Amino acid sequence: MPRGRKRRLGAGRPELRCPWPGCPKRLKSQAGVTNHVNTAHRHSNSVAGLVPPPLSPSESPEPEDDYSGDLPPTPPRNSPEPEPELPRPQKNYHPFLNARPCDKDGVFLPDGAPPSPRTTSATDDWAPYDDKVQFELADFLFRKVQMSSKNIDQLLEMWALSMMKHDDLGPFHDYKDIYETIDATTVGDAPWKCLRTEPFNTAPDAPAWARQEYEIWYRDPDVVIANMLDNPDLDGAFDTTPYVHLDANGKRHWSDFMSANFAWRHCDQIYEEDPTTEGAMYTPIFFGSDKTTVSVATGDEYHPGYISLGNPHNNIRRAHRNTVMPFVFLAIPKSDRKYDNDPVFRKFKRQLYHASLAAVLSSLKSGMKKPVVRRCPDGHFRRVIYDFGPFIADYPEQVMLAGIVQNWCAKCTALSTHLDGNICGRRTHSLTDELLAAFSPDLLWDSYGIDVDIIPFTRDFPRADIHEMLSSDLLHQVIKGSFKDHLVTWVGEYLYLAHSKGEADAIMDEIDRRIAATPAFPCLRRFKQGRRFKQWTGDDSKALMKASLVPDEIVQAIAAFLDFCYLVRRADFYEDTLDSVDAAVRKFHAHREIFKVLGVRTDTPGGSTAFSLPRQHSMVHYRYGIEEFGAPGGVCSSITESRHITAVKKPWRRSSRYEALSQMLQTNQRLDKLAAARADFVERGMLPSTFVAPVAEPDDDDGGPTDSVRVEGNVVLARTRERRYPRYSFELAQHIHFPTFPTLLARFLTDQLNSDLYSNDGNDIDPAELSTTPLSVFHSAIATFYAPSDPSGIRGMRCERIRSTPSWRKHGARRDCAFAVEDQDKPGFRGMSVVRIKLFFSFTHDGVDYPCALVEWFKKVGRSPDIATGMWVVEPEYRGKNRL
Incomplete structure (x- = not known):
C-alpha cells in the first residue's frame, strides 16, 4: 500500500535516455529510467537494473528530431576542457611469473600470437558418440537423472520397438552400450590406481589393524590438474598471474586467491631461487580432505581428498565447474574399542595418513621445481610451475595435518591454556626444526603442542609448509x-x-x-x-x-x-x-x-x-x-562438503553397496568424462554454453544460486496467473477484504503516468476508469539480484522466490516479507523499508504491462539500530487506525 503520493516531476528537458535498444524515451532521473524499464520493457526479455550509470556532463544525449522543448545553446568551441578523468581501479601484475604463452615445446610466442587449435576434430565429430542425440541421452540418463541400469534397459527396449516401424534402431542397445561409450571418451580421462601398503606388524599376536594391508585409491594428480587447465569452460574466469588490486583511492582489494599475498610472495621466492622460471605461469594447488559417512545405519564412511587450483575465480570453485576433483580415497584403519586411545594405533593412523598423501602427490614434485608445459583454458600453452596452496580442513583434520597436539592451534604457537593470549608466533617448519633440535619430545608435547612422531607430508615438497597452507574454515x-x-x-x-x-x-x-x-x-x-x-x-x-x-x-x-x-x-x-x-x-x-x-x-x-x-x-x-588467501568463501570446507554429495554420497547410493568403492570410482570417472566431453563440444560450437551450478536440494523452491546475466536487481511475477480470483478491481477488493484497493490502484497508475515525462497533464485517474481493466493475480514472484557474498552462481547472481498465497502446505496463509528500496543513496537498511506482500498482480494499460504488489508497510523504531542487538527494529505502520 503506498504511503503517499509521489512528487510529480515538473516539465523540463529529459536528461537520461532509456537504455533499451531502439527505445526513444528520455527521462529526468535514474528512478524514472528504472520505472520505465520495469514497465515498458517488462516482457521484452528485459532485465531490470541493467541500466548504465547516469551520463557525465561530457556525454549529453543527442536531441531527438521531434523534441519540441527549449534546447540549451550550443557551447562555443573554446569552452573549457572537460575535467581530468578520475582515478580508476588498477591491477598490478607480477613482473616475472607473468604467464607468457608458448608453443607445445615451451618456446615463448610473440606477443599477440593466437593459440594453436585445441583439436583437429570436425564440428560434426561427436566421437565416441555417433551423434548429438547419443551424447545428450547418455548425459541425461547417467548424470542428470541417474537412472538405474534396469530402467535404462527398459527405456531403450521401448525406444527400439518404436523405431522398428521405421526400420531403424534406438540410439543404444542397452545400459552396457551406454557405459562403454562413456568409458571410450578420451577427454578428461584420469584413471584410478591402487596403492597397497605393507602390514605394520606381521607377528601372529599383533592386533588385526597392524597385520592388515591397506588400499589407497588415487588418480595421478598431475593428470587431474592437466585436465583442469585444459578446460575451455574456465576461459574468462581464470587468473594466470598474481596481482595486487588497488581501488580508485589506492587502497588494497582482496577477493580471489591470486589477488592475495600468498601467491605474490611464492612467485617472488620461485623467481629468486630460479630466474629461468621467468615467464612461467604460477599454478597454486588447493587441497581438501574430510571424512564423510554415507550410511548412519551401517557406519560406512570414506575419507576422500580433493584437488583444485587457485587460478579459477572463487565463484567458479564454489560452483565446482570441474575445478574441485576427488583424487584420492584414503584408508581408514579400524580397530576394536580397546585400541581407541592406544597411542601406538593413533600414531600409526597419522603416519599412514601422511605417508599416503606424500606418495600419491609425488608426481607433482618435478613440476614444482621446473616448469612443465600445459595447455590453459584460453587455448594457449604455458610453462606452468606448480606450488602447494591452501589446504581446506576442519579442526580435527588440521590437528592431524599439522602434527600438533589436540587443543593447540595449528597456525600459531599460542599456549593451549591461553589461546587468545598476545604472546605467540606463527608456526613454521623451520621453527619446528629449531625446537626439535633444542628440546625433548615430552617438553615439545607439553609446551609447544608438537607431536614429534608425525612428519607432515609437506616436508617432501619444495616451498610447502603445512602451517602456512592451512586455511580458515x-x-x-x-x-x-x-x-x-x-x-x-x-x-x-x-x-x-x-x-x-x-x-x-x-x-x-x-x-x-x-x-x-x-x-x-x-x-x-x-x-x-x-x-x-x-x-x-x-x-x-x-x-x-x-x-x-x-x-x-x-x-x-x-x-x-x-x-x-x-x-x-x-x-x-x-x-x-x-x-x-x-x-x-x-x-x-x-x-x-x-x-x-x-x-x-x-x-x-x-x-x-x-x-x-x-x-x-x-x-x-x-x-x-x-x-594470504583472499575471501574465506573461496577456501571454505563447505566447498568440499558439497562435493561429498556428488563424489561420494550419490555414487554410493548408485552402487550395489557391496564393495562399493570401486563402483563409486568408476561413477566419478564417467561423470568427469561426460563433463569434459560437453566442454569440448561447447568449445567447438556443437552445443550451447549452458551451466547450472550444483546446489544442495532445498526444503522448497524458494530460490538459490543462478547462472543468469549480471544485473543489479530484477523482479518477475510467476508465469501462470491464479484463476480463482475475480478479474476486476472492485470485485477483487471484496474478495481479498481490502476495500481501498481500487483507490490505491488508480493512485498507483496516476503516479506511474505522471513519472513518464510525455504525460504531464497531472490529471488523477478515477478508480471507476479501471473497473473494467482485467487484473491477473499471482501467488509468487522471483527476485534476481547480485549477491556474490551469498551462495550464488558463477556471475554472483542469486534468485529468491517471494510468496503471497492464502494457503501454503495446509498450514494457512503465507505472506512473505521483503525489503523495499526507497533511497538508493542511503547505505544499507537506512535506505530500505520492510513490507509484507498481501497480493501480487498485474494489468495492462495503453499497451504497457504493470507488475504490482499490494503491501503492508513496517516503519523503523528509532533512527538507529537497537543498542543490544545491533539490528533495526520495525513495527507495523498505521495512518490513524488504518494499516498502511
Whole structure:
C-alpha cells in the first residue's frame, strides 16, 4: 500500500535516455529510467537494473528530431576542457611469473600470437558418440537423472520397438552400450590406481589393524590438474598471474586467491631461487580432505581428498565447474574399542595418513621445481610451475595435518591454556626444526603442542609448509563450532544456572515459540518446533543465527559474533573491511566475558582459561588468512562438503553397496568424462554454453544460486496467473477484504503516468476508469539480484522466490516479507523499508504491462539500530487506525 503520493516531476528537458535498444524515451532521473524499464520493457526479455550509470556532463544525449522543448545553446568551441578523468581501479601484475604463452615445446610466442587449435576434430565429430542425440541421452540418463541400469534397459527396449516401424534402431542397445561409450571418451580421462601398503606388524599376536594391508585409491594428480587447465569452460574466469588490486583511492582489494599475498610472495621466492622460471605461469594447488559417512545405519564412511587450483575465480570453485576433483580415497584403519586411545594405533593412523598423501602427490614434485608445459583454458600453452596452496580442513583434520597436539592451534604457537593470549608466533617448519633440535619430545608435547612422531607430508615438497597452507574454515570453525557448539550451548547452560529447571524449561519453550514465529522471508529457514531437533546441518546452524530471553550482555556478544560472521562471508575485502573484522573480534572478546561473569565458563585452576577454544581462537587469524588467501568463501570446507554429495554420497547410493568403492570410482570417472566431453563440444560450437551450478536440494523452491546475466536487481511475477480470483478491481477488493484497493490502484497508475515525462497533464485517474481493466493475480514472484557474498552462481547472481498465497502446505496463509528500496543513496537498511506482500498482480494499460504488489508497510523504531542487538527494529505502520 503506498504511503503517499509521489512528487510529480515538473516539465523540463529529459536528461537520461532509456537504455533499451531502439527505445526513444528520455527521462529526468535514474528512478524514472528504472520505472520505465520495469514497465515498458517488462516482457521484452528485459532485465531490470541493467541500466548504465547516469551520463557525465561530457556525454549529453543527442536531441531527438521531434523534441519540441527549449534546447540549451550550443557551447562555443573554446569552452573549457572537460575535467581530468578520475582515478580508476588498477591491477598490478607480477613482473616475472607473468604467464607468457608458448608453443607445445615451451618456446615463448610473440606477443599477440593466437593459440594453436585445441583439436583437429570436425564440428560434426561427436566421437565416441555417433551423434548429438547419443551424447545428450547418455548425459541425461547417467548424470542428470541417474537412472538405474534396469530402467535404462527398459527405456531403450521401448525406444527400439518404436523405431522398428521405421526400420531403424534406438540410439543404444542397452545400459552396457551406454557405459562403454562413456568409458571410450578420451577427454578428461584420469584413471584410478591402487596403492597397497605393507602390514605394520606381521607377528601372529599383533592386533588385526597392524597385520592388515591397506588400499589407497588415487588418480595421478598431475593428470587431474592437466585436465583442469585444459578446460575451455574456465576461459574468462581464470587468473594466470598474481596481482595486487588497488581501488580508485589506492587502497588494497582482496577477493580471489591470486589477488592475495600468498601467491605474490611464492612467485617472488620461485623467481629468486630460479630466474629461468621467468615467464612461467604460477599454478597454486588447493587441497581438501574430510571424512564423510554415507550410511548412519551401517557406519560406512570414506575419507576422500580433493584437488583444485587457485587460478579459477572463487565463484567458479564454489560452483565446482570441474575445478574441485576427488583424487584420492584414503584408508581408514579400524580397530576394536580397546585400541581407541592406544597411542601406538593413533600414531600409526597419522603416519599412514601422511605417508599416503606424500606418495600419491609425488608426481607433482618435478613440476614444482621446473616448469612443465600445459595447455590453459584460453587455448594457449604455458610453462606452468606448480606450488602447494591452501589446504581446506576442519579442526580435527588440521590437528592431524599439522602434527600438533589436540587443543593447540595449528597456525600459531599460542599456549593451549591461553589461546587468545598476545604472546605467540606463527608456526613454521623451520621453527619446528629449531625446537626439535633444542628440546625433548615430552617438553615439545607439553609446551609447544608438537607431536614429534608425525612428519607432515609437506616436508617432501619444495616451498610447502603445512602451517602456512592451512586455511580458515567458515563452516566448521565459525558456524558449526563457535556458534552452534559454543554460543547456543552456553545460552542454554546459563538459563539452567540462573533459573530453576521449570523456569528454564519455560524460557526455552518461549525461545522455541519465538523461533517458530519467525516471519516468512525468502530462503529464511523456519523451524516449526524451534530448536528442538536432533541433527544439526550447516544450513541449520546458519538459519538459527538469524533468529533468545537472556541478558543484554549475552545478546551483545552474539550480535558481535554475527557481525564477524557476515563480514567474513563477503566476497570482496578492502582495508577498512579488514579493520571492521578486527573490531568485531575485539568486541566479541569483550562481550563474551559475560559468560564467565555468569559462571557458564570458568578458568581451570592451573589449567585452561575460560575461552581457550581452538575453533573460537581461529577468529583472530581471519584477517591474516584473508590477506594470504583472499575471501574465506573461496577456501571454505563447505566447498568440499558439497562435493561429498556428488563424489561420494550419490555414487554410493548408485552402487550395489557391496564393495562399493570401486563402483563409486568408476561413477566419478564417467561423470568427469561426460563433463569434459560437453566442454569440448561447447568449445567447438556443437552445443550451447549452458551451466547450472550444483546446489544442495532445498526444503522448497524458494530460490538459490543462478547462472543468469549480471544485473543489479530484477523482479518477475510467476508465469501462470491464479484463476480463482475475480478479474476486476472492485470485485477483487471484496474478495481479498481490502476495500481501498481500487483507490490505491488508480493512485498507483496516476503516479506511474505522471513519472513518464510525455504525460504531464497531472490529471488523477478515477478508480471507476479501471473497473473494467482485467487484473491477473499471482501467488509468487522471483527476485534476481547480485549477491556474490551469498551462495550464488558463477556471475554472483542469486534468485529468491517471494510468496503471497492464502494457503501454503495446509498450514494457512503465507505472506512473505521483503525489503523495499526507497533511497538508493542511503547505505544499507537506512535506505530500505520492510513490507509484507498481501497480493501480487498485474494489468495492462495503453499497451504497457504493470507488475504490482499490494503491501503492508513496517516503519523503523528509532533512527538507529537497537543498542543490544545491533539490528533495526520495525513495527507495523498505521495512518490513524488504518494499516498502511
